[in-house]
Amino acid sequence: MNTWKNKSILIALILTLAFSMLAACSGANKEKPAPSSTNQGSSNGGNDSGKSEGLTGDFEIQYFVGGYGDTWWKHVIGEFQKQNPNLNIKQTAGSQINDQMRPRWIQGNPPDFVYIDGAGSNEAQMVTDEQLLDLTDFLKGATNGDGEKILDIAIAGPTDYSGKNFTLPLVFGSWGTFYDKAWFKQQGWDTPTDFESFMAVSEKIKASGVSPYIHTGVYPYYINGGLVNSAIVAANGGDTSIISRMASLEEGIFKSEPVMKALNRIVQVRDAGFVDPGAIALNHTDSQMAFLQHKAAFIPNGLWLENEMSKDVPEGFEFDFIPSVMQDKGEKYVAIPYTASVAIAAKAKNQEAAKAFLEFIFTKQFAVDWAEMTGAIMNVKADLENSTAGPVVKTAMNYFNSDNLVVAPALIVNADVETALQDSIIALLDKRITPEEWGDRLEKAAAAAR
Amino acid sequence: MTAKPTSYRLRRSLFILGFILPTFILFSVITAYPMLRGLYISLFKWSGYSGNMTFIGLDNYKRMLKDDIIGTAIFNDYFLVFWKVVFILAIATFLAVALTRMSIKRTGVFRVILFFPNLISVVVIGVLWRYIYNPSDIGFLNAFLSLFTSEAVTTVWLGQTNTAMWSILAPAVWAGIGFYMILLMAAIMNIPESLYEAAGIDGASRWHQFKHITIPLIWEQMKVSIIHIVITTLNGSFIIIFLMTEGGPDNSTQVMGSYLYQIGFQQYHMGYASAIGVLILTLTLITSLILNRLLKRETIEM
Numbered sequence: 001m002n003t004w005k006n007k008s009i010l011i012a013l014i015l016t017l018a019f020s021m022l023a024a025c026s027g028a029n030k031e032k033p034a035p036s037s038t039n040q041g042s043s044n045g046g047n048d049s050g051k052s053e054g055l056t057g058d059f060e061i062q063y064f065v066g067g068y069g070d071t072w073w074k075h076v077i078g079e080f081q082k083q084n085p086n087l088n089i090k091q092t093a094g095s096q097i098n099d100q101m102r103p104r105w106i107q108g109n110p111p112d113f114v115y116i117d118g119a120g121s122n123e124a125q126m127v128t129d130e131q132l133l134d135l136t137d138f139l140k141g142a143t144n145g146d147g148e149k150i151l152d153i154a155i156a157g158p159t160d161y162s163g164k165n166f167t168l169p170l171v172f173g174s175w176g177t178f179y180d181k182a183w184f185k186q187q188g189w190d191t192p193t194d195f196e197s198f199m200a201v202s203e204k205i206k207a208s209g210v211s212p213y214i215h216t217g218v219y220p221y222y223i224n225g226g227l228v229n230s231a232i233v234a235a236n237g238g239d240t241s242i243i244s245r246m247a248s249l250e251e252g253i254f255k256s257e258p259v260m261k262a263l264n265r266i267v268q269v270r271d272a273g274f275v276d277p278g279a280i281a282l283n284h285t286d287s288q289m290a291f292l293q294h295k296a297a298f299i300p301n302g303l304w305l306e307n308e309m310s311k312d313v314p315e316g317f318e319f320d321f322i323p324s325v326m327q328d329k330g331e332k333y334v335a336i337p338y339t340a341s342v343a344i345a346a347k348a349k350n351q352e353a354a355k356a357f358l359e360f361i362f363t364k365q366f367a368v369d370w371a372e373m374t375g376a377i378m379n380v381k382a383d384l385e386n387s388t389a390g391p392v393v394k395t396a397m398n399y400f401n402s403d404n405l406v407v408a409p410a411l412i413v414n415a416d417v418e419t420a421l422q423d424s425i426i427a428l429l430d431k432r433i434t435p436e437e438w439g440d441r442l443e444k445a446a447a448a449a450r
Numbered sequence: 451m452t453a454k455p456t457s458y459r460l461r462r463s464l465f466i467l468g469f470i471l472p473t474f475i476l477f478s479v480i481t482a483y484p485m486l487r488g489l490y491i492s493l494f495k496w497s498g499y500s501g502n503m504t505f506i507g508l509d510n511y512k513r514m515l516k517d518d519i520i521g522t523a524i525f526n527d528y529f530l531v532f533w534k535v536v537f538i539l540a541i542a543t544f545l546a547v548a549l550t551r552m553s554i555k556r557t558g559v560f561r562v563i564l565f566f567p568n569l570i571s572v573v574v575i576g577v578l579w580r581y582i583y584n585p586s587d588i589g590f591l592n593a594f595l596s597l598f599t600s601e602a603v604t605t606v607w608l609g610q611t612n613t614a615m616w617s618i619l620a621p622a623v624w625a626g627i628g629f630y631m632i633l634l635m636a637a638i639m640n641i642p643e644s645l646y647e648a649a650g651i652d653g654a655s656r657w658h659q660f661k662h663i664t665i666p667l668i669w670e671q672m673k674v675s676i677i678h679i680v681i682t683t684l685n686g687s688f689i690i691i692f693l694m695t696e697g698g699p700d701n702s703t704q705v706m707g708s709y710l711y712q713i714g715f716q717q718y719h720m721g722y723a724s725a726i727g728v729l730i731l732t733l734t735l736i737t738s739l740i741l742n743r744l745l746k747r748e749t750i751e752m
Contacts, residue, residue: 108501125718129500278585281609415717427700
């Protein structure tokens with residue numbers, strides 16, 4: 001009897017303790033968004049005349065530090081501080097910053113300005129969660145310190161979320177097809193300029209015993225970015241609006257005629273045996289190594305490839321970049337960008353400073369600084385010829401500045417649809433499904449996410 | 451005389467409490483709270499990044515019933531559980547007996563070599579084995595098999611549905627053997643030599659000695675090993691899957707743990723991910739309870 005009594009007391013104790021903690025903690029993060037809105041006014045007295053006197057109050061910037069480093073950020077923030085000596089700028093940065101700051105975003109106490117990049121960050125999800133400020137009207141009128149309209153000098157416009165904008169791309173890069181120029185010259189293979197010549201040269205490459213096309217099967221977004229999405233835009237006659245329609249999950253878009261036409265081209269490439277059969281199990285290191293070792297001729301990748309592999313490049317290897325290979329003869333190239341954006345928190349306490357900072361950083365000079373400090377391209381049409389940026393970046397910039405290329409918006413979709421896009425392309429390349437079934441899967445995922 | 455028992459009982463209770471309370475607090479904070487919290491979150495629609503959580507009752511669990519990938523994941527989990535138990539125990543027992551009962555020289559060297567995989571980080575194991583399975587001629591396995599065939603072998607071990615899970619099983623077994631071998635060796639060395647001597651005099655063969663002396667006397671350790679393998683596999687195969695295939699191609703090597711991670715941290719459905727977590731917990735509990743029943747044998751003491 002006694003032990004029974006003791007046991008039940010102990011169990012009761014455990015339960016009460018556990019539930020009280022549960023209740024306490026769940027209560028804590030339910031509803032506390034109120035304080036943010038009350039502080040708003042105090043930050044800045046003179047809204048319009050603020051420029052000459054400089055901004056005041058606290059201003060917090062969150063930025064991810066990854067492959068691009070933090071030199072540029074320290075540089076521009078330093079300049080911004082000089083212009084606004086009375087502004088108390090706080091930098092919240094690091095490689096794990098997305099995870100570190102997550103509790104504050106959840107609790108409704110976010111920083112003012114955010115650079116969305118790195119693991120654990122997702123722009124579309126932040127928009128869905130209503131974490132970001134609607135910038136549609138602000139961006140239309142935004143001008144930088146040199147008097148240029150920001151949307152005019154940006155290479156890629158802001159991502160469209162059913163007619164609204166919440167973000168502006170800061171980093172601009174492009175997916176594309178890479179090959180070794182020197183090796184191609186030596187073998188007498190022609191650089192493809194359209195689908196027809198791509199198929200022709202692939203046939204030649206295959207005949208010589210080399211895999212024409214290798215990709216990163218474990219991370220299928222490489223081939224989606226480098227081949228599939230540009231094929232879709234090309235099949236739509238170079239009209240890039242189809243990417244926005246896909247991003248906004250328009251009903252039936254994934255079974256539309258241009259998408260099916262593009263997928264049938266992919267099937268053509270697949271059935272000709274041009275895709276390396278082992279690619280399905282390769283991660284980025286494996287596929288890029290195979291590419292560097294001349295086991296395959298083409299690889300879809302992003303502009304960072306040269307930088308990433310710089311330590312392992314064999315002698316005489318000459319990287320070159322083609323924006324797209326799926327367009328018909330005489331059609332324009334298609335650039336499918338990848339971007340990392342900046343945004344302002346919906347619950348920012350100092351929106352004034354955040355907007356001023358956004359306008360402040362989008363200048364041509366800072367874009368050149370970016371290219372030199374990070375080796376990548378900032379989303380501003382700047383002249384990089386005289387800068388110290390790498391050759392592939394310069395080649396790419398020449399493509400972007402030319403008339404023979406259309407720049408599509410970056411395809412930023414709901415994470416579930418993104419997963420479906422990646423799974424389905426692998427299933428298609430592995431002959432498990434047909435283009436129609438690809439369409440069914442995507443429509444199903446889109447319907448669930450809508 | 452009346453005061454003594456109460457003060458004695460009080461001191462005794464305090465003494466016991468002094469041991470129980472700190473552990474209990476730690477247990478509550480580190481184990482019980484996250485578990486209950488996960489259970490609680492599984493009733494919500496929550497992205498994991500937003501301040502808003504919407505209560506949706508059991509919808510996450512209903513969704514699980516309609517999700518094909520959950521079925522694949524459970525199947526793959528039990529595939530790994532079953533074959534890991536079979537292979538690890540068979541090989542570990544064999545090696546343990548070989549290194550203790552058969553008079554092999556330099557057992558110390560073998561012990562170290564066989565235990566070595568346990569000392570390597572799983573990340574390194576994953577990367578190493580990815581090289582072994584590499585479909586081109588960098589891959590050790592294909593290059594090795596090509597020695598015996600006229601045409602080069604180009605099997606894509608991790609990319610085909612019929613080979614992918616077996617290919618993941620191999621490093622999981624390889625990395626597991628050492629630990630259980632040591633465990634069983636310790637058990638075998640505890641068995642008094644006189645038992646074997648007596649059996650030998652009575653004319654029992656080595657096989658009979660193994661069957662009737664060794665196995666019954668190390669049964670407790672084998673039982674612990676089996677349950678430990680089952681629990682760690684159900685909870686931990688996530689790591690090896692993520693290193694080798696990330697659940698691909700097309701979700702064919704997904705296990706519950708890796709799918710939970712993908713849903714929670716890559717597709718932003720923390721509520722649904724928590725529901726999968728509850729599923730893992732439930733299945734692990736049920737499996738170990740069933741195993742406990744099945745493995746019940748009379749404990750033989752020396």
